[in-house]
Structure formats: structure tokens, C-alpha cells
Amino acid sequence: MTRAAPANGHLAGAMEKPAAAGPHRSLWGDVWRQFRRHKGALTGLAVLGLVVAACTAGPWVYWHDPFASDLAARNLGMSLGHPFGTDNVGRDTLARVLIGGRISLAVGLAAMLLGVLIGTLVGVMSGFFKTLDGALMRLTDMFLALPLLPLLLVTIMLFRDSLRDMLGPEAGVFLMIVFVIGATSWMQTARVVRGEVLAVKAREFVVAAASIGTRRRNVVLRHILPNVMSPVMVSASLGVATAIITESALSFLGLGFPSDFPTWGRLLFDGQNAIELTPARVIWPGIMISVTVLSVNFIGDGLRDALDPKQRGR
Amino acid sequence: MTMGDAPLLSVAGLTTRFVTRDGVVHAVSDVGFELGRGECLGVVGESGSGKSVTMLSLLRLIPMPPGEIVSGSAVFDGEDLLALTDEALRRVRGGRIGFVFQDPMTSLNPVLTVEAQIVEALRVHGLGTREARRMRARELLELVGIPAPRERLRAYPHELSGGMRQRVMIAIALACAPPLIVADEPTTALDVTVQAQIVALVKELKRKLSTSIIWITHDLGVVAGLADRVVVMYAGQIVEEAPVRDLYKSPQHPYTRGLLASVPRADRKSSVLASIRGQPPSLDEAPASCAFAPRCDFVHERCRRENPRLARLPGGRRVACWWDLDKGGPRDA
Amino acid sequence: MARYLLRRTLAAIPTLLAISFVIFAILDLAPGDPTSSFPLSIPPEVREQYREALGFNDTFLVRYGKWLRQMTVDEPIALIEQSFGADAGSSRTRIQSWASRSPVMDTIAERLPQTLWVLGVSFLLGIAIAVPLGVVSAYRQYSLVDQLGTLASMVGYSVPTFFTGLVAIIVFSVWLGWFPSFYDTTHEVTDFASFVFQLRQMAMPVAVLALFNAAALSRFTRSSMLENLGEDYIRTARAKGVDERGVLLRHALRNSAIPIVTLIALQIPGIFAGAIITEQIFRINGLGQALISAINASDIPMVQTLTFIFAVLVVASNLLADVLYGLLDPRIRYE
Numbered sequence: 001m002t003r004a005a006p007a008n009g010h011l012a013g014a015m016e017k018p019a020a021a022g023p024h025r026s027l028w029g030d031v032w033r034q035f036r037r038h039k040g041a042l043t044g045l046a047v048l049g050l051v052v053a054a055c056t057a058g059p060w061v062y063w064h065d066p067f068a069s070d071l072a073a074r075n076l077g078m079s080l081g082h083p084f085g086t087d088n089v090g091r092d093t094l095a096r097v098l099i100g101g102r103i104s105l106a107v108g109l110a111a112m113l114l115g116v117l118i119g120t121l122v123g124v125m126s127g128f129f130k131t132l133d134g135a136l137m138r139l140t141d142m143f144l145a146l147p148l149l150p151l152l153l154v155t156i157m158l159f160r161d162s163l164r165d166m167l168g169p170e171a172g173v174f175l176m177i178v179f180v181i182g183a184t185s186w187m188q189t190a191r192v193v194r195g196e197v198l199a200v201k202a203r204e205f206v207v208a209a210a211s212i213g214t215r216r217r218n219v220v221l222r223h224i225l226p227n228v229m230s231p232v233m234v235s236a237s238l239g240v241a242t243a244i245i246t247e248s249a250l251s252f253l254g255l256g257f258p259s260d261f262p263t264w265g266r267l268l269f270d271g272q273n274a275i276e277l278t279p280a281r282v283i284w285p286g287i288m289i290s291v292t293v294l295s296v297n298f299i300g301d302g303l304r305d306a307l308d309p310k311q312r313g314r
Numbered sequence: 315m316t317m318g319d320a321p322l323l324s325v326a327g328l329t330t331r332f333v334t335r336d337g338v339v340h341a342v343s344d345v346g347f348e349l350g351r352g353e354c355l356g357v358v359g360e361s362g363s364g365k366s367v368t369m370l371s372l373l374r375l376i377p378m379p380p381g382e383i384v385s386g387s388a389v390f391d392g393e394d395l396l397a398l399t400d401e402a403l404r405r406v407r408g409g410r411i412g413f414v415f416q417d418p419m420t421s422l423n424p425v426l427t428v429e430a431q432i433v434e435a436l437r438v439h440g441l442g443t444r445e446a447r448r449m450r451a452r453e454l455l456e457l458v459g460i461p462a463p464r465e466r467l468r469a470y471p472h473e474l475s476g477g478m479r480q481r482v483m484i485a486i487a488l489a490c491a492p493p494l495i496v497a498d499e500p501t502t503a504l505d506v507t508v509q510a511q512i513v514a515l516v517k518e519l520k521r522k523l524s525t526s527i528i529w530i531t532h533d534l535g536v537v538a539g540l541a542d543r544v545v546v547m548y549a550g551q552i553v554e555e556a557p558v559r560d561l562y563k564s565p566q567h568p569y570t571r572g573l574l575a576s577v578p579r580a581d582r583k584s585s586v587l588a589s590i591r592g593q594p595p596s597l598d599e600a601p602a603s604c605a606f607a608p609r610c611d612f613v614h615e616r617c618r619r620e621n622p623r624l625a626r627l628p629g630g631r632r633v634a635c636w637w638d639l640d641k642g643g644p645r646d647a
Numbered sequence: 648m649a650r651y652l653l654r655r656t657l658a659a660i661p662t663l664l665a666i667s668f669v670i671f672a673i674l675d676l677a678p679g680d681p682t683s684s685f686p687l688s689i690p691p692e693v694r695e696q697y698r699e700a701l702g703f704n705d706t707f708l709v710r711y712g713k714w715l716r717q718m719t720v721d722e723p724i725a726l727i728e729q730s731f732g733a734d735a736g737s738s739r740t741r742i743q744s745w746a747s748r749s750p751v752m753d754t755i756a757e758r759l760p761q762t763l764w765v766l767g768v769s770f771l772l773g774i775a776i777a778v779p780l781g782v783v784s785a786y787r788q789y790s791l792v793d794q795l796g797t798l799a800s801m802v803g804y805s806v807p808t809f810f811t812g813l814v815a816i817i818v819f820s821v822w823l824g825w826f827p828s829f830y831d832t833t834h835e836v837t838d839f840a841s842f843v844f845q846l847r848q849m850a851m852p853v854a855v856l857a858l859f860n861a862a863a864l865s866r867f868t869r870s871s872m873l874e875n876l877g878e879d880y881i882r883t884a885r886a887k888g889v890d891e892r893g894v895l896l897r898h899a900l901r902n903s904a905i906p907i908v909t910l911i912a913l914q915i916p917g918i919f920a921g922a923i924i925t926e927q928i929f930r931i932n933g934l935g936q937a938l939i940s941a942i943n944a945s946d947i948p949m950v951q952t953l954t955f956i957f958a959v960l961v962v963a964s965n966l967l968a969d970v971l972y973g974l975l976d977p978r979i980r981y982e
Contacts, residue, residue: 040801141662142662142665142669145662145958146666146669146958146961147916147919147954147957147958147961150920150923150938150950151954153942154942154950154954155673157945241805245807248809249807249924252807252809252924252927253923253924253927253939254939254943255942265809268809268813272813275816275821276821279821282813282814286806286807286810286814289806289807289810290805290810293805293806293807294801297801297804297805298801301801373886375882375886404888404890405888407885407887407888408886408887408889409888412886413883415882415886417879420880421879421880421882421883422880422883423880423883423884423898423901424902424977424978425901425902425975425976425978434884434887434889434893434897435888438890439888470977472977472978483883486883486887489887
């Protein structure tokens with residue numbers, strides 16, 4: 001029996017509109033438009049921008065030196081001269097928060113990049129080459145089953161001194177923490193990427209491209225990667241949040257950056273015993289972490305909504 | 315419809331629209347019809363014609379943000395469904411009007427057994443004791459032709475075939491012995507052979523139980539064997555209504571004609587599949603002129619100016635068209 | 648069903664072995680020495696004997712083998728011996744802490760209750776807050792409750808627990824004086840008054856952890872419920888005459904329960920990580936704190952064992968999640 005018209009769901013039929021023939025809309029234009037609708041994401045973007053600007057430019061502009069101790073001005077509360085107060089050796093807390101921000105943000109970004117890189121690599125290889133799929137997925141599962149925090153602590157304990165000797169205190173600790181966080185946060189990205197690669201691989205245009213002899217490398221680069229980008233981007237933004245929190249947690253437990261690097265987590269570690277005396281030492285770095293992570297999470301949320309094909313382009 | 319009997323359902327002026335972020339969709343515009351007791355009404359139209367939304371609106375089963383029922387009345391057995399309170403409506407749903415949906419795989423709860431889902435229909439209407447309900451569930455499965463009902467009761471939807479699941483849906487709809495069953499494209503998602511079985515089952519049930527049925531479909535063939543009367547919908551409005559044989563023998567609306575002509579027949583030779591040219595309209599505006607005009611072979615100036623009203627024709631028929639096909643000229647009305 | 652369980656359990660064993668190997672290998676690189684806490688006056692030959700006795704000079708594989716056997720055979724036997732007061736006779740070497748020189752498992756057994764109390768209560772409290780909140784948020788999407796709830800969840804899992812813990816101490820202990828800021832682990836509950844005190848001292852760490860757990864879970868509950876509320880069978884339920892409460896609980900939630908319960912099971916390892924931090928802040932004498940001190944003291948056996956136990960927990964909770972998923976979802980039950 002012939003159908004009078006193709007059936008595609010009665011309610012969907014009622015609510016569909018024929019595609020508007022309007023001006024050409026690019027993919028990223030669409031994404032940005034959708035992103036703009038998400039008020040939380042926009043606020044997050046603005047706040048994050050402010051934080052990054054403050055921590056990058058702040059230390060150049062602000063007059064107090066974060067490393068200069070002034071024993072006469074020890075343990076002061078918040079005042080005009082020291083907006084966030086001072087610590088137990090007279091260092092200005094605001095200056096330390098600003099410069100600590102640089103390190104925390106840099107670690108967050110670098111660790112996330114490493115994690116996303118590893119994850120995407122593993123995911124693409126796993127999805128693309130069936131021979132590697134089984135082994136790589138076992139590896140991912142194993143990493144996922146590892147108790148991360150204990151292992152992180154342990155690895156840091158083990159390698160801190162040797163890395164420090166090799167590369168000098170700053171670079172050594174930075175690299176170690178970035179590596180440690182990156183090497184333990186790639187699994188989620190790998191899984192997501194693998195799923196996308198498998199889905200895209202099955203789609204006709206990839207089979208078509210392969211059938212006309214497109215080299216595999218090109219298939220990956222030109223067809224698969226662009227499609228995989230959206231879940232990776234969402235993953236990446238959330239990865240920054242996790243990386244910042246992990247670095248802070250490590251420093252807070254005393255096993256991250258040492259005292260000469262006032263990352264936000266480290267400031268909390270240093271300040272926790274002086275809570276009754278100078279709560280500002282603990283409150284401000286904590287607020288910075290929270291506000292930064294919250295902004296990043298909102299941005300990630302907005303990205304996820306904006307990249308969701310079901311809500312886009314209508 | 316036999317003269318003199320009060321209709322079971324009498325719908326008038328039903329208008330439903332959806333207010334979305336991208337604009338308003340006028341899904342149903344000023345629809346009215348009547349259904350007698352024991353009668354089977356076929357509702358035919360393509361996707362987007364508003365046939366489903368009309369029936370869902372009766373029981374307020376459309377999602378109510380974005381959807382809104384702008385106006386209309388639907389008098390069922392003396393009560394206006396559209397004016398009922400939520401609680402009163404809940405009692406009608408399932409209790410007095412049963413619904414059979416299109417896709418039985420997604421329309422059944424995947425984590426509950428068949429028995430649980432049938433019994434639930436009985437329980438929410440306060441029927442019987444637990445034992446009585448289970449017995450009734452078994453009876454219902456037998457009624458809809460499911461073999462080995464005792465085992466099937468304990469099964470989950472994914473363990474049954476498509477045809478079986480649809481029978482379960484019918485059983486659920488019949489559970490409280492409602493006087494009216496609305497079936498929304500119940501065989502569209504099924505294989506052709508299974509389709510035939512379900513249609514045969516429904517015919518049998520109609521005969522046995524004297525239930526009134528509203529059968530929504532886009533498939534003219536199914537309607538022919540099942541319905542007493544047919545209503546044809548296009549772009550959210552009724553364009554023609556007639557007893558089933560009359561509709562097939564002499565369709566009065568150009569759209570109906572086009573539909574019937576596009577069915578390929580084995581007894582006629584043709585090299586090209588006939589189809590209706592053009593596309594159905596977008597429903598973003600309330601109809602101000604004839605919605606079928608862009609695709610009509612008989613279009614003239616009045617069609618583009620005025621939206622045709624449903625006119626009564628002899629033989630219990632109605633048609634909404636400014637062209638009189640029998641006469642071969644514009645309709646005087 | 649039983650076969651499914653068995654298969655899953657058996658599959659977990661190689662993972663555990665691999666993890667134990669990785670843990671042992673990583674830690675083996677540690678520059679630690681069991682005699683590092685000895686007073687300097689002890690002569691080097693004695694130290695060397697001690698090291699020898701502890702197997703410090705054996706090769707890697709031998710040490711791994713010994714440790715493995717101790718973990719899987721000796722320790723469980725010792726546990727049984729202790730519980731029943733029996734003595735199976737032959738002397739068995741137990742894993743010894745280099746810092747305290749007493750068996751590692753004894754310390755663990757001693758500290759486990761502290762950790763479990765706080766974790767257990769906060770875990771349950773978190774679920775009790777998150778699931779109803781998620782359900783209501785989904786049902787009344789875009790309402791005030793939903794928007795506030797979403798905001799609260801976002802804040803809840805963006806603010807790190809060590810910060811909320813410290814702020815809680817500042818506000819509730821220092822300024823308001825409602826709760827004690829340090830946890831007294833020797834406190835025993837003997838009567839109602841001491842029970843109240845126990846509640847009071849648990850309140851802050853439990854609240855901090857519970858809120859964090861609840862935040863992520865409530866968002867997940869909400870999105871899962873939203874997905875299920877849009878399904879066709881919900882419309883069927885309404886068409887049958889089921890009231891809104893029935894639709895929400897018996898249909899939507901029953902389906903959402905599958906991923907929610909699975910997620911809850913998967914959150915268990917994260918909670919133990921949270922314990923490490925909370926115990927530091929509130930000075931609770933639990934397993935997390937034991938790990939930190941062991942790390943700082945380079946007490947390798949303690950670190951190895953604790954880390955391995957955490958790993959067992961992760962694998963066990965993954966297994967639990969698998970099993971629960973199989974139990975709750977009839978569609979995958981008989982694979």
C-alpha cells in the first residue's frame with residue numbers, strides 16, 4: 001500500500017517548519033549564537049576573562065611584592081594598604097593570590113591540554129584501528145580503576161626531588177604536576193572520542209571517501225577530527241576545571257607546589273593553621289578557585305548546549 | 315451515523331497551536347466532527363495534517379508548554395472534555411477513552427512487565443481486587459489474540475515482537491472497557507503482514523464489543539476495510555468527510571482525489587507514479603486562504619482570497635472547497 | 648543471573664592483579680628505607696640485618712611475590728585468627744609498617760571505623776538530598792526551584808571540599824562556636840549526651856562531603872529524569888489515567904533509577920578521595936590521614952597497602968555498579 005507521504009512521527013510533523021532560506025550561516029556562527037543565549041555561560045566567560053586579566057596583568061601593576069616579607073606587618077587583617085591582609089611573615093596576600101593565580105591557571109590549562117591530547121590520540125587510534133581497540137580500551141579501563149588521588153600523591157612524593165634536581169625547582173615541579181594530572185585525566189576524553197570516531201566511521205561519507213582512495217590520514221584529519229571536536233571541546237573545558245581543582249587539592253595536602261610557589265591551593269595549605277588569626281588568607285584564595293572553576297563549568301555547560309545538534313540551527 | 319442517535323463524541327471549533335522559540339505552529343484550525351456509538355471513523359492525512367494533534371488535544375495529551383488549546387469544545391457522553399478539571403480528565407483517560415499509540419516499542423515502559431502495565435490501567439481506575447485485576451489481564455491478552463497469555467504476562471516489552479506489543483497496547487486500551495478507542499497510526503510501525511492481522515483483530519473487537527473507534531492513518535488502504543466514515547485532513551483542517559464507499563467512489567475535494575490517484579494499482583497500467591505536486595504548507599500562520607491552493611489543479615481567484623468553509627452535501631458528506639468537481643465550476647456557497 | 652555475576656567477578660581479578668603490580672612497581676622506585684626511623688646509634692650491621700629480614704634486598708619479583716602472598720593469604724588468615732581468637736599455628740610474617748613497626752592491617756582496622764562513619768553518613772545524606780532535588784527540578788523545569796537548584800549544584804561541585812571545609816570551620820566553629828573544629832577520635836558514645844556530641848562533631852565533615860556528593864548527583868538525576876519524561880511511554884501512562892505522581896515515580900524515576908544507581912556506585916571511589924581531604928581539614932584520625940602521614944614518612948608498606956585497598960574499593964564499586972545495572976535493567980539481564 002502506498003503511503004500518501006513519508007511518515008516521520010505525527011507530532012514532529014506538526015511542529016516542523018520547512019528550512020528557512022536565509023543568509024548563509026556558518027557552523028561556528030551558529031554555535032556562538034546558541035552559546036550567547038546561555039546566560040550563565042556568558043557570565044562565566046566574562047568572569048573568567050576578568051580573573052585571567054587580573055592574574056596576568058595584576059602582578060605587573062600592583063605595588064606589593066608577593067615574595068617580600070615585612071615582619072613589622074605580620075598577620076594584618078584586611079585594610080586599604082593590604083586589601084587582603086598579610087600572612088605570618090608579612091607578605092601581602094593579594095599579591096600572592098594574584099601571582100598564585102598565574103601558576104594555578106597555567107597548570108590548569110597545560111594539564112588539560114596534555115590530558116586532551118593523550119585522550120584524543122588514544123580515542124582516535126582506538127576507534128580507527130580495530131587491532132588496537134581492545135588493548136587500548138583495556139588500558140583505559142585500568143587507568144579508570146586506579147585510585148587516582150592516592151597514586152597522584154605517591155607519584156609526586158617519588159619524583160619531586162629528582163625532577164627538581166634535573167630541571168630546577170620551578171620547571172621541575174610545574175612539569176611534574178602538569179604531567180601527573182594530564183596522565184590521569186585523559187580517560188574520559190578517550191572514551192568519548194572513541195565513541196565519536198566509531199559513529200563517524202560508520203557514516204556514509206567516510207566510507208565514500210575511503211572508497212575513492214582517500215588516504216587514511218586524510219580521512220582522519222578532514223572528516224573525523226572536525227566531527228569529534230565538539231565533544232572534545234566540552235571535555236576540555238571541564239578538564240580545565242578538574243585540573244585546577246586537582247592541583248589545588250594536591251597543594252593543599254602539602255604535596256604540590258612548595259611554599260615558594262604561592263598557588264591558590266598552596267596558600268590554603270599555608271593558611272589553614274592561622275584560620276582564627278587571619279581568615280582572609282584562606283578565604284580569598286578559596287574564593288578565587290571557586291569562582292574560576294564555577295566560571296569554567298558554566299562555560300562548559302554553555303558549550304555543551306551550543307554544540308548539541310538538536311538545539312542548534314533552527 | 316444513524317439519525318436520531320445522540321453522537322458519542324461531538325467536537326466543534328477545535329483549534330490548537332504550538333508556540334515555539336521560532337514561531338507559532340497552527341497545528342489544528344477550527345476542526346469539528348461527530349462520532350456515533352459503535353461507529354468507526356477513519357481520519358486520513360499526511361504528516362503535519364494535524365490528525366494526531368486533534369485527537370491528542372481531546373485528552374490534553376499534547377505537551378502543554380509549547381502547546382495550547384486555543385478554543386473549541388469536545389462533548390463526550392454529555393461532558394465537554396476540554397473544560398474538565400485535571401482530576402476529572404484523568405478519570406476519562408483510559409477509563410472512558412482508550413488510546414493506542416503508533417510505536418509500541420517506545421510506548422511501553424521497558425522496565426515493567428506486561429502484566430504490570432495492564433494491571434496499572436485497571437488499578438488507577440479503582441477496578442477490582444488484585445486477583446481480579448490479574449485475571450482480567452489474562453482475559454485481555456486472550457481477547458487480543460496473544461497465545462500462552464500466562465507466560466506473556468511476565469514478559470518485558472523487549473521480549474515481544476512488534477505485532478505482539480501492539481496487541482498488548484490494544485489490551486491496555488481496552489482494559490476498562492471504554493466506549494471509545496482512539497488509535498493513532500497503530501500499524502504504521504509494523505510489517506505489512508502484521509498490519510493485516512492487527513486490522514483484522516480490531517475489526518473483530520469492534521464487532522464483539524461495539525466499541526466506537528477513531529482510526530488515524532495516512533494509509534488509504536487500511537481505512538477502506540475498517541472505517542464507516544472517513545474524514546480527510548490537510549494543513550490542520552478538515553477538507554472532506556464522507557461515508558467510506560462514497561469517498562472512494564466520488565471524492566469531492568481535489569486533495570482526496572490526488573490521494574486516491576496516487577495509490578498504484580495492479581489492475582491499471584501506468585508508467586509514472588502519480589503524485590500531488592508541491593509541498594504541504596508551513597503552518598506558521600492561521601489559514602487565511604485555501605491551504606491547498608498552491609498544489610491544486612482547480613485553483614481560481616476565490617481560493618486565494620478566502621479559506622473555504624465546510625459545506626454540507628447530501629448523503630451525510632461535507633467538503634471544504636470552492637470548486638465543485640461534479641459541476642466542473644466554482645461552488646456556489 | 649548468577650552466571651553474569653560470576654563472569655563479572657572473574658573479570659575483575661586480572662584487573663586487580665594488574666593494579667597491584669602497577670602500585671607495587673611505582674612504589675618500588677621510592678627512595679625509602681625501613682631503617683630510616685632508627686636512632687643513629689644503631690650500628691650499620693644491625694640495620695643491614697633488619698633490611699635483610701624484611702626482604703628489602705631481594706629482587707623486585709621476589710618482593711612482589713611475597714607482598715602479594717601476604718595480601719591475599721597471610722593477612723586474611725590473620726584477620727580470621729583475630730576475629731575468632733584462634734591461632735592457626737605457624738608464624739606468618741605480616742606486612743609491617745616501617746614507621747610504627749606494627750602490622751599495617753592493624754592500623755587500618757583501627758582507623759577504618761572513623762572513615763566509614765563519616766563517609767557512610769555523608770554518602771547516604773548526599774543521595775537523600777540529590778535525588779528528590781533532581782526529580783523536582785526535572786518535573787518543574789525552568790521553575791524557580793529548578794533554577795536555584797541548578798545554580799546550587801553548579802556551585803556545589805565547583806567549590807572544592809577543602810575550601811568549604813575551611814569556611815565551615817571559620818563560620819561555625821570560630822565565629823559561631825556551634826561545632827567543635829577538631830574531631831576527637833577517642834570520644835566514645837556511652838549515653839545520650841555523648842551521642843549528641845558525636846553528632847555535633849560529625850556534623851561539619853559530613854555536611855561538607857554530603858553537599859559535594861549531592862551536587863553532581865542532583866544534576867545527573869535531573870538530566871536523566873528530563874530525558875525519560877520526554878519518552879513515549881510517559882504519554883501512554885498519562886493516556887491510561889495515571890496521575891502525575893505515578894507518572895513521575897513509577898514510570899520516569901523507575902527508568903532513571905538505572906543510570907542513577909549506577910552512577911552512585913561509581914561515585915564510591917571519589918568519596919574515599921574526598922575522605923583524604925576532609926580528614927586533613929578536620930583532623931580526623933582515619934585512613935586518609937594515615938595515607939598522608941605514611942607518604943610524608945616514606946613508609947612504603949603502609950602506602951602500598953593503603954593504595955591497594957583503595958584500588959580494591961574502586962574495582963569493587965565498579966563491579967557493584969555492573970551488577971546493579973544488570974539487576975535493575977531487564978533488557979540486559981540475560982546476556
